[in-house]
Amino acid sequence: MTFYVLGVDVGTTAIKAAVFDADAAEVGSHTEEYSLLTPSAGRVELEADTYTSTFAAAVRGVLRDLSVPADRLAALGLSAQGETLLCLDENDEPIGRAIVWMDNRATAESDEIEEHFGRATIHATTGQVEMDPIWPAAKILWLKGNEPETFARTAKFALLKDYLVQRLTGRLVSEDSLLCSTILWDINTRQYWPEMLAYLGITEDQLPEIAPQGEIVGTIGASASAELGLPAGLPVSVGALDQACGALGIGNAVPGIFSESTGSALTSVTIAEELALDPSGRVPCFPAALPGQYMLHNFSTGGMVMRWYRDEFCASEKQIEELCGINAYYLIDQEVEQVEPGCDGLIVVPHLQGSGPPDLDPYARGVIFGLTLAHKKQHLSRAIMEGVAMVLRRMIDSTARLGVDVAEIISLSGGAKSDAWCQIKADATQLPVRTLRGADSAACRGAAVIAGVGVGLWDSAVAISRSGIEFDRSFEPRAENAAVYDQLSTRYMTLQESLKPLLKPADK
Numbered sequence: 001m002t003f004y005v006l007g008v009d010v011g012t013t014a015i016k017a018a019v020f021d022a023d024a025a026e027v028g029s030h031t032e033e034y035s036l037l038t039p040s041a042g043r044v045e046l047e048a049d050t051y052t053s054t055f056a057a058a059v060r061g062v063l064r065d066l067s068v069p070a071d072r073l074a075a076l077g078l079s080a081q082g083e084t085l086l087c088l089d090e091n092d093e094p095i096g097r098a099i100v101w102m103d104n105r106a107t108a109e110s111d112e113i114e115e116h117f118g119r120a121t122i123h124a125t126t127g128q129v130e131m132d133p134i135w136p137a138a139k140i141l142w143l144k145g146n147e148p149e150t151f152a153r154t155a156k157f158a159l160l161k162d163y164l165v166q167r168l169t170g171r172l173v174s175e176d177s178l179l180c181s182t183i184l185w186d187i188n189t190r191q192y193w194p195e196m197l198a199y200l201g202i203t204e205d206q207l208p209e210i211a212p213q214g215e216i217v218g219t220i221g222a223s224a225s226a227e228l229g230l231p232a233g234l235p236v237s238v239g240a241l242d243q244a245c246g247a248l249g250i251g252n253a254v255p256g257i258f259s260e261s262t263g264s265a266l267t268s269v270t271i272a273e274e275l276a277l278d279p280s281g282r283v284p285c286f287p288a289a290l291p292g293q294y295m296l297h298n299f300s301t302g303g304m305v306m307r308w309y310r311d312e313f314c315a316s317e318k319q320i321e322e323l324c325g326i327n328a329y330y331l332i333d334q335e336v337e338q339v340e341p342g343c344d345g346l347i348v349v350p351h352l353q354g355s356g357p358p359d360l361d362p363y364a365r366g367v368i369f370g371l372t373l374a375h376k377k378q379h380l381s382r383a384i385m386e387g388v389a390m391v392l393r394r395m396i397d398s399t400a401r402l403g404v405d406v407a408e409i410i411s412l413s414g415g416a417k418s419d420a421w422c423q424i425k426a427d428a429t430q431l432p433v434r435t436l437r438g439a440d441s442a443a444c445r446g447a448a449v450i451a452g453v454g455v456g457l458w459d460s461a462v463a464i465s466r467s468g469i470e471f472d473r474s475f476e477p478r479a480e481n482a483a484v485y486d487q488l489s490t491r492y493m494t495l496q497e498s499l500k501p502l503l504k505p506a507d508k
Helices: 048-066 107-117 119-126 136-146 148-153 160-169 176-182 194-200 222-228 242-249 301-313 315-324 328-336 377-400 419-429 439-454 461-466 479-503
Strands: 004-010 014-020 026-033 073-080 085-088 156-159 173-175 209-211 216-219 235-237 259-262 266-272 285-287 294-300 347-349 367-369 409-412 433-436 471-475
Touching: 004 048, 004 160, 004 242, 004 439, 014 048, 014 439, 026 048, 026 439, 048 160, 048 222, 073 160, 073 242, 073 439, 085 136, 085 148, 085 160, 107 119, 107 136, 107 194, 136 148, 136 156, 136 176, 136 194, 156 160, 156 176, 160 173, 160 216, 160 222, 160 235, 173 176, 176 285, 235 439, 242 259, 242 266, 242 285, 242 294, 242 439, 242 461, 259 377, 266 301, 266 377, 294 377, 301 315, 301 328, 301 377, 315 328, 328 377, 328 419, 347 377, 347 479, 367 479, 377 419, 377 479, 409 419, 409 439, 419 433, 419 471, 419 479, 433 439, 439 461
Parallel strands: 004 073, 073 235, 173 209, 259 409, 409 433
Antiparallel strands: 004 014, 014 026, 085 156, 216 235, 259 266, 266 294, 285 294, 347 367, 433 471
Protein backbone atom coordinates (compact mmCIF):
# COMPACT_ATOMS: atom_id res chain seq x y z
CA MET A 1 0.00 0.00 0.00
CA THR A 2 1.30 3.46 -0.92
CA PHE A 3 1.61 6.00 1.85
CA TYR A 4 1.92 9.76 1.70
CA VAL A 5 3.16 12.55 3.96
CA LEU A 6 1.39 15.89 4.38
CA GLY A 7 3.51 19.02 4.77
CA VAL A 8 1.91 22.34 5.71
CA ASP A 9 3.72 25.68 5.48
CA VAL A 10 2.24 28.55 7.49
CA GLY A 11 3.51 31.61 5.66
CA THR A 12 3.12 35.31 6.31
CA THR A 13 0.19 35.83 3.94
CA ALA A 14 -0.79 32.28 2.94
CA ILE A 15 -0.91 28.69 4.14
CA LYS A 16 0.07 25.93 1.75
CA ALA A 17 -0.60 22.22 2.19
CA ALA A 18 1.20 19.72 -0.04
CA VAL A 19 1.20 15.93 -0.27
CA PHE A 20 4.36 13.93 -0.99
CA ASP A 21 4.75 10.30 -1.97
CA ALA A 22 7.16 7.66 -0.67
CA ASP A 23 9.95 9.17 -2.82
CA ALA A 24 9.31 12.65 -1.35
CA ALA A 25 8.00 13.78 -4.72
CA GLU A 26 5.14 16.25 -4.67
CA VAL A 27 1.76 14.82 -5.61
CA GLY A 28 -0.05 18.16 -5.41
CA SER A 29 -0.76 21.18 -3.25
CA HIS A 30 -3.40 23.70 -2.24
CA THR A 31 -2.88 27.29 -1.04
CA GLU A 32 -5.19 29.59 0.88
CA GLU A 33 -4.31 33.29 1.29
CA TYR A 34 -5.22 35.84 3.94
CA SER A 35 -4.53 39.53 4.52
CA LEU A 36 -2.69 40.93 7.52
CA LEU A 37 -4.12 43.70 9.67
CA THR A 38 -2.10 46.91 10.01
CA PRO A 39 -3.98 49.08 12.50
CA SER A 40 -1.21 51.68 12.69
CA ALA A 41 2.35 52.32 11.55
CA GLY A 42 4.68 49.54 12.69
CA ARG A 43 1.86 47.28 13.89
CA VAL A 44 0.98 44.05 12.10
CA GLU A 45 -1.61 41.70 13.60
CA LEU A 46 -4.00 38.88 12.73
CA GLU A 47 -6.85 37.09 14.46
CA ALA A 48 -5.87 33.62 15.63
CA ASP A 49 -9.05 32.25 14.07
CA THR A 50 -7.84 33.41 10.66
CA TYR A 51 -4.79 31.19 10.99
CA THR A 52 -6.75 28.14 12.14
CA SER A 53 -9.56 28.47 9.58
CA THR A 54 -7.07 29.06 6.75
CA PHE A 55 -5.01 26.08 7.92
CA ALA A 56 -8.13 23.90 7.81
CA ALA A 57 -9.11 25.19 4.38
CA ALA A 58 -5.64 24.46 2.97
CA VAL A 59 -5.58 20.91 4.35
CA ARG A 60 -9.12 20.10 3.26
CA GLY A 61 -8.39 21.69 -0.11
CA VAL A 62 -5.37 19.53 -0.94
CA LEU A 63 -7.15 16.34 0.12
CA ARG A 64 -10.15 17.28 -2.02
CA ASP A 65 -8.11 18.35 -5.04
CA LEU A 66 -5.98 15.21 -5.07
CA SER A 67 -8.56 12.70 -3.90
CA VAL A 68 -5.89 11.27 -1.59
CA PRO A 69 -7.49 9.01 1.02
CA ALA A 70 -6.78 10.53 4.39
CA ASP A 71 -6.09 7.11 5.87
CA ARG A 72 -3.12 6.74 3.51
CA LEU A 73 -1.28 9.62 5.20
CA ALA A 74 1.65 8.51 7.35
CA ALA A 75 2.36 11.81 9.12
CA LEU A 76 1.78 15.56 9.17
CA GLY A 77 4.76 17.94 9.25
CA LEU A 78 4.69 21.66 9.96
CA SER A 79 6.73 24.57 8.64
CA ALA A 80 5.98 28.06 9.91
CA GLN A 81 7.10 31.65 10.18
CA GLY A 82 9.04 32.59 13.27
CA GLU A 83 8.44 35.30 15.87
CA THR A 84 4.65 35.63 15.49
CA LEU A 85 3.46 35.72 19.10
CA LEU A 86 0.19 34.71 20.74
CA CYS A 87 -0.90 35.16 24.33
CA LEU A 88 -2.94 32.21 25.61
CA ASP A 89 -5.15 32.05 28.70
CA GLU A 90 -5.38 29.16 31.15
CA ASN A 91 -7.56 27.26 28.65
CA ASP A 92 -5.04 27.77 25.83
CA GLU A 93 -7.41 30.21 24.13
CA PRO A 94 -5.89 33.30 22.46
CA ILE A 95 -6.10 36.63 24.24
CA GLY A 96 -6.51 39.21 21.48
CA ARG A 97 -4.80 39.09 18.10
CA ALA A 98 -1.51 37.48 17.21
CA ILE A 99 1.36 39.95 16.94
CA VAL A 100 2.82 39.08 13.52
CA TRP A 101 6.58 38.58 13.20
CA MET A 102 7.23 41.80 11.26
CA ASP A 103 5.42 43.99 13.82
CA ASN A 104 8.00 46.41 15.21
CA ARG A 105 6.04 48.29 17.86
CA ALA A 106 8.57 47.21 20.50
CA THR A 107 11.50 49.37 19.36
CA ALA A 108 11.96 51.02 22.76
CA GLU A 109 11.77 47.66 24.55
CA SER A 110 14.24 46.16 22.10
CA ASP A 111 16.69 48.97 22.83
CA GLU A 112 16.14 48.50 26.57
CA ILE A 113 16.93 44.79 26.44
CA GLU A 114 20.04 45.34 24.33
CA GLU A 115 21.27 48.06 26.67
CA HIS A 116 20.75 45.80 29.69
CA PHE A 117 22.35 42.60 28.36
CA GLY A 118 24.70 43.97 25.70
CA ARG A 119 24.89 42.94 22.08
CA ALA A 120 27.81 40.56 22.63
CA THR A 121 25.97 38.59 25.31
CA ILE A 122 22.81 38.35 23.22
CA HIS A 123 24.83 37.09 20.25
CA ALA A 124 26.80 34.55 22.26
CA THR A 125 23.69 33.24 24.03
CA THR A 126 21.12 33.15 21.23
CA GLY A 127 23.02 33.29 17.94
CA GLN A 128 21.17 36.50 17.03
CA VAL A 129 23.49 39.37 16.26
CA GLU A 130 21.54 42.03 18.16
CA MET A 131 18.10 42.88 19.46
CA ASP A 132 15.25 43.56 17.08
CA PRO A 133 11.70 44.68 17.88
CA ILE A 134 10.35 41.65 16.02
CA TRP A 135 11.86 39.25 18.57
CA PRO A 136 9.22 37.91 21.00
CA ALA A 137 11.28 38.96 24.04
CA ALA A 138 10.81 42.60 23.03
CA LYS A 139 7.12 42.03 22.29
CA ILE A 140 6.56 40.46 25.71
CA LEU A 141 8.25 43.42 27.40
CA TRP A 142 6.04 45.75 25.36
CA LEU A 143 2.93 43.90 26.53
CA LYS A 144 4.11 44.13 30.11
CA GLY A 145 4.43 47.91 29.88
CA ASN A 146 1.60 48.79 27.50
CA GLU A 147 -1.05 46.11 28.00
CA PRO A 148 -0.52 45.00 31.61
CA GLU A 149 -3.92 43.31 31.80
CA THR A 150 -3.09 41.09 28.83
CA PHE A 151 0.34 40.37 30.28
CA ALA A 152 -1.19 39.42 33.66
CA ARG A 153 -3.85 37.19 32.08
CA THR A 154 -1.38 35.29 29.89
CA ALA A 155 -0.85 31.74 31.07
CA LYS A 156 1.31 30.83 28.07
CA PHE A 157 3.32 32.85 25.57
CA ALA A 158 3.37 30.82 22.36
CA LEU A 159 4.64 31.18 18.83
CA LEU A 160 2.26 30.54 15.97
CA LYS A 161 3.50 27.02 15.17
CA ASP A 162 3.39 26.13 18.86
CA TYR A 163 -0.25 27.17 18.95
CA LEU A 164 -1.12 25.16 15.85
CA VAL A 165 0.62 22.07 17.25
CA GLN A 166 -1.45 22.51 20.41
CA ARG A 167 -4.63 22.74 18.38
CA LEU A 168 -3.69 19.56 16.51
CA THR A 169 -2.42 17.42 19.38
CA GLY A 170 -3.41 19.09 22.65
CA ARG A 171 0.27 19.55 23.51
CA LEU A 172 1.99 22.97 23.57
CA VAL A 173 5.50 22.30 22.31
CA SER A 174 8.14 24.23 20.37
CA GLU A 175 11.54 23.41 18.88
CA ASP A 176 15.03 24.80 18.46
CA SER A 177 14.88 26.47 15.04
CA LEU A 178 11.77 28.45 16.00
CA LEU A 179 12.92 29.32 19.52
CA CYS A 180 16.28 30.67 18.36
CA SER A 181 14.92 34.10 17.46
CA THR A 182 12.70 34.52 20.50
CA ILE A 183 15.71 35.70 22.58
CA LEU A 184 14.18 33.54 25.33
CA TRP A 185 16.33 30.51 24.45
CA ASP A 186 20.01 29.60 24.76
CA ILE A 187 21.55 28.15 21.61
CA ASN A 188 24.33 26.54 23.67
CA THR A 189 22.17 24.67 26.20
CA ARG A 190 18.95 24.17 24.17
CA GLN A 191 17.06 25.45 27.19
CA TYR A 192 15.34 28.71 28.04
CA TRP A 193 17.63 31.59 29.08
CA PRO A 194 16.92 32.08 32.82
CA GLU A 195 18.32 35.61 33.03
CA MET A 196 16.14 36.80 30.17
CA LEU A 197 13.01 35.26 31.62
CA ALA A 198 13.73 36.92 34.94
CA TYR A 199 14.24 40.29 33.28
CA LEU A 200 10.93 40.02 31.46
CA GLY A 201 9.10 38.83 34.56
CA ILE A 202 7.94 35.49 33.16
CA THR A 203 8.60 31.88 34.11
CA GLU A 204 9.48 28.74 32.19
CA ASP A 205 6.02 27.40 33.02
CA GLN A 206 4.58 30.13 30.79
CA LEU A 207 6.46 28.81 27.75
CA PRO A 208 6.06 25.68 25.59
CA GLU A 209 7.93 22.45 26.08
CA ILE A 210 11.07 22.13 23.97
CA ALA A 211 11.56 19.31 21.45
CA PRO A 212 14.22 18.71 18.79
CA GLN A 213 13.29 19.78 15.28
CA GLY A 214 11.02 17.30 13.52
CA GLU A 215 10.19 15.17 16.55
CA ILE A 216 6.82 13.42 16.54
CA VAL A 217 5.11 15.19 19.45
CA GLY A 218 1.60 13.80 19.31
CA THR A 219 -1.27 12.71 17.13
CA ILE A 220 -4.33 14.38 15.65
CA GLY A 221 -7.05 14.67 18.28
CA ALA A 222 -10.78 14.21 17.77
CA SER A 223 -11.55 17.94 17.47
CA ALA A 224 -8.78 18.58 14.95
CA SER A 225 -9.79 15.46 13.03
CA ALA A 226 -13.31 16.78 12.56
CA GLU A 227 -12.07 20.25 11.58
CA LEU A 228 -9.39 19.13 9.13
CA GLY A 229 -10.77 15.92 7.69
CA LEU A 230 -7.68 14.05 8.88
CA PRO A 231 -7.81 10.74 10.72
CA ALA A 232 -7.57 10.85 14.50
CA GLY A 233 -4.28 9.35 15.58
CA LEU A 234 -2.27 10.68 12.61
CA PRO A 235 1.29 11.38 13.87
CA VAL A 236 2.20 15.09 14.01
CA SER A 237 5.77 16.34 13.71
CA VAL A 238 6.70 19.55 15.52
CA GLY A 239 8.43 20.56 12.28
CA ALA A 240 10.78 23.52 12.00
CA LEU A 241 11.12 27.18 11.00
CA ASP A 242 9.91 27.87 7.46
CA GLN A 243 13.33 28.99 6.25
CA ALA A 244 14.93 25.85 7.68
CA CYS A 245 12.28 23.64 6.09
CA GLY A 246 12.58 25.51 2.79
CA ALA A 247 16.33 24.96 2.66
CA LEU A 248 15.96 21.25 3.45
CA GLY A 249 13.16 20.96 0.91
CA ILE A 250 15.45 21.96 -1.96
CA GLY A 251 18.36 19.83 -0.79
CA ASN A 252 20.27 22.62 0.98
CA ALA A 253 21.17 20.14 3.69
CA VAL A 254 24.97 20.10 3.49
CA PRO A 255 27.57 22.91 3.61
CA GLY A 256 28.45 24.68 0.38
CA ILE A 257 24.97 25.54 -0.94
CA PHE A 258 23.55 29.10 -0.86
CA SER A 259 19.81 29.59 -1.27
CA GLU A 260 17.71 32.73 -1.18
CA SER A 261 13.97 33.08 -0.84
CA THR A 262 12.08 36.17 -1.98
CA GLY A 263 8.58 35.88 -0.60
CA SER A 264 7.06 38.09 2.04
CA ALA A 265 10.56 38.21 3.48
CA LEU A 266 13.89 38.13 1.68
CA THR A 267 16.07 35.47 3.30
CA SER A 268 19.25 33.55 2.67
CA VAL A 269 20.47 30.23 4.09
CA THR A 270 23.70 28.26 4.02
CA ILE A 271 24.28 25.19 6.22
CA ALA A 272 27.04 24.75 8.86
CA GLU A 273 27.80 21.49 10.65
CA GLU A 274 28.64 23.23 13.92
CA LEU A 275 27.72 26.40 15.77
CA ALA A 276 29.13 29.35 13.80
CA LEU A 277 28.97 32.77 15.46
CA ASP A 278 30.02 35.64 13.19
CA PRO A 279 32.93 37.53 14.84
CA SER A 280 31.79 40.74 13.15
CA GLY A 281 28.32 40.34 14.65
CA ARG A 282 26.44 40.65 11.36
CA VAL A 283 25.21 37.20 10.28
CA PRO A 284 22.91 35.30 12.67
CA CYS A 285 23.26 31.58 13.34
CA PHE A 286 20.13 29.41 13.72
CA PRO A 287 19.57 25.73 14.30
CA ALA A 288 18.71 24.17 10.94
CA ALA A 289 15.83 21.79 10.20
CA LEU A 290 17.90 18.79 11.28
CA PRO A 291 19.10 18.47 14.90
CA GLY A 292 22.83 19.08 15.16
CA GLN A 293 23.01 21.27 12.07
CA TYR A 294 23.04 25.08 11.97
CA MET A 295 22.34 27.65 9.30
CA LEU A 296 23.78 31.08 8.62
CA HIS A 297 20.56 32.93 8.01
CA ASN A 298 20.04 36.53 6.90
CA PHE A 299 16.57 37.98 6.55
CA SER A 300 14.78 41.22 5.71
CA THR A 301 11.21 42.39 5.17
CA GLY A 302 12.30 43.68 1.75
CA GLY A 303 10.53 40.92 -0.16
CA MET A 304 7.07 42.13 0.83
CA VAL A 305 7.50 45.46 -0.93
CA MET A 306 6.52 43.98 -4.30
CA ARG A 307 3.19 42.69 -2.99
CA TRP A 308 2.55 46.08 -1.35
CA TYR A 309 3.36 47.77 -4.65
CA ARG A 310 1.05 45.45 -6.59
CA ASP A 311 -1.83 45.93 -4.15
CA GLU A 312 -1.53 49.70 -3.78
CA PHE A 313 -0.32 50.91 -7.20
CA CYS A 314 -1.15 48.26 -9.79
CA ALA A 315 -4.94 48.39 -10.01
CA SER A 316 -4.89 48.05 -13.80
CA GLU A 317 -2.67 44.97 -13.67
CA LYS A 318 -4.91 43.39 -11.04
CA GLN A 319 -7.98 44.16 -13.14
CA ILE A 320 -6.42 42.50 -16.18
CA GLU A 321 -5.65 39.47 -14.02
CA GLU A 322 -9.28 39.28 -12.90
CA LEU A 323 -10.68 39.72 -16.41
CA CYS A 324 -8.15 37.82 -18.53
CA GLY A 325 -6.33 35.53 -16.12
CA ILE A 326 -2.92 37.07 -16.87
CA ASN A 327 -0.98 37.22 -13.60
CA ALA A 328 -0.40 40.77 -12.34
CA TYR A 329 3.19 39.98 -11.43
CA TYR A 330 3.81 38.79 -15.00
CA LEU A 331 2.54 42.13 -16.27
CA ILE A 332 4.86 43.95 -13.85
CA ASP A 333 7.71 41.82 -15.22
CA GLN A 334 6.96 43.07 -18.73
CA GLU A 335 7.16 46.67 -17.49
CA VAL A 336 10.49 45.99 -15.80
CA GLU A 337 11.98 44.64 -19.02
CA GLN A 338 11.36 48.04 -20.65
CA VAL A 339 13.83 49.79 -18.31
CA GLU A 340 17.63 49.72 -18.45
CA PRO A 341 19.61 48.54 -15.39
CA GLY A 342 20.07 51.33 -12.87
CA CYS A 343 16.62 52.84 -13.59
CA ASP A 344 18.10 56.15 -14.72
CA GLY A 345 19.23 56.93 -11.19
CA LEU A 346 16.05 55.90 -9.34
CA ILE A 347 16.76 53.99 -6.11
CA VAL A 348 14.29 52.19 -3.84
CA VAL A 349 15.29 51.25 -0.31
CA PRO A 350 12.77 48.45 0.38
CA HIS A 351 12.68 48.43 4.18
CA LEU A 352 8.97 48.95 4.79
CA GLN A 353 9.18 47.36 8.25
CA GLY A 354 12.81 47.93 9.25
CA SER A 355 15.83 46.07 7.89
CA GLY A 356 17.23 42.75 9.01
CA PRO A 357 20.77 41.38 9.19
CA PRO A 358 23.41 41.92 7.98
CA ASP A 359 22.28 45.57 8.23
CA LEU A 360 19.83 45.17 11.11
CA ASP A 361 18.06 48.45 11.80
CA PRO A 362 14.49 48.49 13.19
CA TYR A 363 14.20 52.20 12.38
CA ALA A 364 14.90 51.75 8.65
CA ARG A 365 12.06 52.71 6.34
CA GLY A 366 11.23 52.47 2.66
CA VAL A 367 12.51 55.30 0.46
CA ILE A 368 12.14 56.28 -3.20
CA PHE A 369 15.14 58.42 -4.08
CA GLY A 370 16.13 60.30 -7.23
CA LEU A 371 12.64 60.61 -8.73
CA THR A 372 12.40 62.94 -11.75
CA LEU A 373 9.82 63.85 -14.38
CA ALA A 374 11.56 61.43 -16.74
CA HIS A 375 10.70 58.44 -14.56
CA LYS A 376 7.62 56.34 -15.27
CA LYS A 377 5.80 53.61 -13.45
CA GLN A 378 7.96 50.91 -14.98
CA HIS A 379 11.06 52.60 -13.52
CA LEU A 380 9.57 52.21 -10.05
CA SER A 381 8.73 48.56 -10.76
CA ARG A 382 12.33 47.84 -11.68
CA ALA A 383 13.80 49.98 -8.89
CA ILE A 384 11.91 47.90 -6.33
CA MET A 385 13.42 44.70 -7.73
CA GLU A 386 16.88 46.28 -7.83
CA GLY A 387 16.53 47.52 -4.25
CA VAL A 388 15.77 44.02 -3.00
CA ALA A 389 18.69 42.73 -5.09
CA MET A 390 20.96 45.17 -3.27
CA VAL A 391 19.86 43.65 0.04
CA LEU A 392 20.61 40.18 -1.35
CA ARG A 393 24.04 41.37 -2.45
CA ARG A 394 24.74 42.52 1.13
CA MET A 395 23.66 39.10 2.44
CA ILE A 396 26.03 37.32 0.06
CA ASP A 397 28.96 39.61 0.88
CA SER A 398 28.49 39.11 4.63
CA THR A 399 28.20 35.34 4.28
CA ALA A 400 31.28 35.16 2.06
CA ARG A 401 33.30 37.05 4.69
CA LEU A 402 32.79 34.06 7.00
CA GLY A 403 34.72 31.85 4.59
CA VAL A 404 31.68 30.49 2.73
CA ASP A 405 32.34 30.12 -0.99
CA VAL A 406 29.21 31.34 -2.74
CA ALA A 407 29.47 30.13 -6.34
CA GLU A 408 25.81 30.27 -7.32
CA ILE A 409 22.40 31.20 -5.94
CA ILE A 410 19.43 28.85 -5.70
CA SER A 411 16.34 31.05 -5.80
CA LEU A 412 13.03 30.12 -4.15
CA SER A 413 9.52 31.42 -3.45
CA GLY A 414 7.44 33.91 -5.40
CA GLY A 415 10.37 36.01 -6.53
CA ALA A 416 11.87 32.98 -8.29
CA LYS A 417 8.92 32.95 -10.70
CA SER A 418 9.98 36.31 -12.11
CA ASP A 419 12.49 36.02 -14.97
CA ALA A 420 13.15 39.74 -14.75
CA TRP A 421 13.90 39.62 -11.03
CA CYS A 422 16.11 36.52 -11.32
CA GLN A 423 18.16 38.20 -14.05
CA ILE A 424 18.49 41.37 -11.97
CA LYS A 425 19.79 39.27 -9.05
CA ALA A 426 22.29 37.52 -11.32
CA ASP A 427 23.53 40.82 -12.76
CA ALA A 428 23.61 42.57 -9.38
CA THR A 429 25.63 39.81 -7.70
CA GLN A 430 27.52 38.59 -10.79
CA LEU A 431 26.57 35.04 -9.78
CA PRO A 432 24.45 32.49 -11.63
CA VAL A 433 20.88 32.20 -10.34
CA ARG A 434 19.19 28.79 -10.58
CA THR A 435 15.60 27.85 -9.93
CA LEU A 436 14.33 24.36 -9.17
CA ARG A 437 11.34 22.38 -10.31
CA GLY A 438 8.81 22.08 -7.51
CA ALA A 439 10.55 24.68 -5.39
CA ASP A 440 7.25 26.44 -4.74
CA SER A 441 6.55 23.74 -2.16
CA ALA A 442 10.07 23.62 -0.70
CA ALA A 443 9.01 24.44 2.87
CA CYS A 444 6.18 21.91 2.73
CA ARG A 445 8.62 19.30 1.40
CA GLY A 446 11.15 19.99 4.15
CA ALA A 447 8.43 19.63 6.79
CA ALA A 448 7.23 16.42 5.17
CA VAL A 449 10.75 14.99 5.02
CA ILE A 450 11.46 15.43 8.72
CA ALA A 451 8.00 14.12 9.57
CA GLY A 452 8.57 11.07 7.36
CA VAL A 453 11.92 10.42 9.03
CA GLY A 454 10.21 10.84 12.39
CA VAL A 455 7.79 7.99 11.69
CA GLY A 456 10.45 5.80 10.09
CA LEU A 457 9.33 6.22 6.47
CA TRP A 458 12.86 7.29 5.47
CA ASP A 459 16.22 6.66 7.16
CA SER A 460 18.06 9.85 6.18
CA ALA A 461 16.59 13.32 5.82
CA VAL A 462 19.70 14.50 3.95
CA ALA A 463 19.56 11.68 1.39
CA ILE A 464 15.83 11.91 0.70
CA SER A 465 15.87 15.73 0.58
CA ARG A 466 18.61 15.72 -2.07
CA SER A 467 16.98 13.04 -4.21
CA GLY A 468 14.94 14.15 -7.18
CA ILE A 469 16.23 17.74 -7.12
CA GLU A 470 16.12 19.12 -10.65
CA PHE A 471 17.13 22.56 -11.92
CA ASP A 472 14.47 24.38 -13.90
CA ARG A 473 15.82 27.71 -15.18
CA SER A 474 19.24 29.31 -15.13
CA PHE A 475 20.17 33.00 -15.33
CA GLU A 476 23.78 33.83 -16.09
CA PRO A 477 25.22 37.17 -14.95
CA ARG A 478 25.75 39.67 -17.74
CA ALA A 479 29.22 41.17 -17.38
CA GLU A 480 28.19 44.36 -19.17
CA ASN A 481 25.89 45.23 -16.25
CA ALA A 482 28.46 44.66 -13.48
CA ALA A 483 29.66 48.27 -13.37
CA VAL A 484 26.09 49.62 -13.24
CA TYR A 485 25.27 47.50 -10.21
CA ASP A 486 28.60 48.16 -8.51
CA GLN A 487 27.78 51.86 -8.74
CA LEU A 488 24.21 51.26 -7.58
CA SER A 489 25.50 49.25 -4.60
CA THR A 490 27.75 52.12 -3.54
CA ARG A 491 24.96 54.68 -3.91
CA TYR A 492 22.47 52.39 -2.18
CA MET A 493 24.70 51.89 0.88
CA THR A 494 25.52 55.62 1.03
CA LEU A 495 21.81 56.42 0.94
CA GLN A 496 20.95 53.79 3.55
CA GLU A 497 23.61 55.05 5.96
CA SER A 498 22.74 58.71 5.33
CA LEU A 499 19.10 58.08 6.23
CA LYS A 500 19.84 56.71 9.69
CA PRO A 501 20.06 60.07 11.52
CA LEU A 502 16.73 61.10 9.94
CA LEU A 503 14.87 57.92 10.86
CA LYS A 504 16.21 57.15 14.32
CA PRO A 505 14.47 59.01 17.17
CA ALA A 506 16.48 61.91 18.53
CA ASP A 507 16.81 60.35 21.99
CA LYS A 508 18.44 57.25 20.56
